[in-house]
Amino acid sequence: MSDAPRPSVCPYCGVGCSLQYDPDRDGATGWPGPVNTRGEICPKGAAAWEVIDSDERLTRPLVRENGRLVTASWDAALDRIAGGAARAVEAGGPDALAFFASSNCTNEENYLLQKLARALDTNNVDNCARLCHSSTVAAMRDRFGAGAMTNTLADIGEADVFLVTGANPAEQHPVIFRSYLLPAIKRGTTMVHVDPRKTDTTRAADVHLPVRPGYDIPLLSAMAAVVVEEGLVDETFVAERTAGVDAYRRHLDEVDVDANAELAGVDPADLRAAARAYGEAERAAAFTGMGMSQHHCGTDNVHALLNLALLTGNVGREGTGINPLRGQNNVQGAGDVGALPDVLPGYQPVTDDAARERVAGVWGFEPPAKPGLTEVEMTHRAGDGIEFCYVFGENPAVTEPNSTRARRALREFDCLVVHDIFRTETAELADVVLPGSAWAEKSGTVTNTDRQLLRMHETRAPPGDARRDLAVVGEVARRVTAAVNGATPLDPPEDPRAAFEELTRVSPIYAGIEYDAIGTGSVRWPFPEGADQGTGVLHRDTFESGDRRARFDPVDHVDPVDPVADDHLVLTTGRVIQQFNSGACTRRSGTLMRMRGEDALQMHPGDADRRGIADGDRVVVENDRGRVEAPVEVTPAIREGTVFLTFHYADPLVNALTGDEMLDPVAKIPEFKHSAVRVTVET
């Protein structure tokens, strides 16, 4: 294959910038696409070619022999996988199998992986959206009928007010921040930022509420109470488009704004100013991120935000809405195509008889009706009911909570398969490792944060014996369904166009979209008949649920899981612009490592003084779950009592400290944003 430039999609975040290979630079460069219309990109996009070119790429399959991973032929590796799956089903039935799909991979690849799970008669398939916006999606689907951005990047600039909570788009969604949010702010849009830290996003804010981690519900309820107190309720919207306002108002009557502000750790006057700004705005758009979603009350956090939006009529018009900024380049799509344990493609519940029958009409077999397990639950069942696990493009040894327990569990599987492009920390624990293709080595579609389907175009062949991901999943599907007793044999197409065409026949939200029509542009779901580019603003006259009304859902604060003793600090975790998630790709980029190669624990000067810690000191951060060491960055940018580390590194492995004991009861998301820790100077 020639290196002729062909536009593709950045492999990193959910913004979905178009990239292409530039032979002159021998690297990636921005290409004016549907999102980055001027070809603008961030440092990760600019360094994305280093993933392709890295000499650490997996080029041969590996199998474990006598405790060590050794190179093997594809045939031998696939035989091991088929044998492992057959043994697991023999011993424990189809639910002894587990599949981790990949939000970094295409719709077609994920569609095929979830179909494989279901052909094997299990719904044990999930993707790392579980650790991410599963709570947001649960709350939004419940109330509005769709778990996706209500609005589009093109219209959010019409907002008079942005309410950004638990998100840091300046670093995590840089092109959205620079090309969509900042220009509006420069034109006069007011921004309220809710975050325990001052970040690059906060610099553009008019009001900053440095919330205590885990206390978003009291904060949002107090904002709603101010809206009522000051007569800022959108009475027409509430009367016509909502249900249950009386109970919600009674709930708000009980709210003491000052007491809630104190509980949430913010200045009551600032909270009132934020509420007033949001309530008075003709159009206010909310953006919500991991600071909201990654709590054991993550679903309720988002319910509290939805209540505020309904009370002020900020849904269903340009420049309003609830806009979760999604994670990877295809985390929206991985869910859309059914790589989730409770829904089929297009979010049709597995428990819905009619939906299963419809799907069976295309597949020729009926998927199982019992919802499967979620990612953390599947890990917890390793060696205890689940014996075979296929991990596609994820690195749970670094990214799941309570790493010590997670790594022990990953070793417990009788057969752990890792299908990746690098020999990751998870691959080190595997029985079989399959070398796949990176972003410029595959074609297919991904769905970005504002529901746009974008096409990736292959520029190069994968290195060595590595194969295209769709071909790998296809071959695994052929071998495994042939080996497992009672499975429906699959012989999937290796052409993404054909896979996409089948997907559009199975998934109602993608119905009618044509692969070729996407071209180098985009098409947005939902895609009603006769649509040209799909639907922009959702919930205009009716909610996607089919109802004209959405209900209010009063929620109460629940205390964080970890009790915080006097000598504890609260650890919250997150990201920086130069690194991505487990760092599997960005830690292998020389350019990005030069920009940010070491992690540091952010700590407030007051907390540092009390412990005799100076900027740059190495400290031990520990709790009952684990212990890590890191240098300290003393900074007033973080609220007192709170410390912050990223999870981008295998060392310090911050997830050694996070908990998996109590998951969100609805979305099963773990608590990544609140752990009690002790910090001491290393001796």
Ligand SMILES: Nc1nc2c(c(=O)[nH]1)N[C@H]1C(S)=C(S)[C@@H](COP(=O)(O)OP(=O)(O)OC[C@H]3O[C@@H](n4cnc5c(=O)[nH]c(N)nc54)[C@H](O)[C@@H]3O)O[C@H]1N2
């Ligand atoms: N550069 C970069 N970009 C990325 C990624 C990356 O790793 N690196 N990952 C991608 C992925 S998978 C995702 S999901 C998105 C995530 O994007 P974001 O949602 O922006 O991610 P985080 O940095 O985890 O969390 C955002 C903010 O929440 C704050 N926070 C912590 N606790 C609380 C709390 O209790 N309440 C509130 N209100 N805020 C709190 C943190 O201080 C942090 O600044 O980014 C995507 N983009």
Ligand SMILES: Nc1nc2c(c(=O)[nH]1)N[C@H]1C(S)=C(S)[C@@H](COP(=O)(O)OP(=O)(O)OC[C@H]3O[C@@H](n4cnc5c(=O)[nH]c(N)nc54)[C@H](O)[C@@H]3O)O[C@H]1N2
């Ligand atoms: N403490 C803490 N932990 C967290 C979070 C947090 O905020 N704090 N955030 C959570 C969130 S939001 C998320 S989304 C998860 C992310 O968790 P993961 O999905 O486990 O993390 P990634 O590093 O994105 O893993 C992607 C893997 O896919 C591989 N890969 C990339 N491109 C391709 C490809 O084209 N083909 C194949 N086959 N492989 C590919 C990479 O090498 C990498 O190993 O982490 C969660 N963990």
Ligand code: SF4
């Ligand atoms: S903003 Fe996101 S999609 Fe765009 S170049 Fe940066 S990492 Fe890639």
Ligand SMILES: [Mo]
């Ligand atoms: Mo994520």
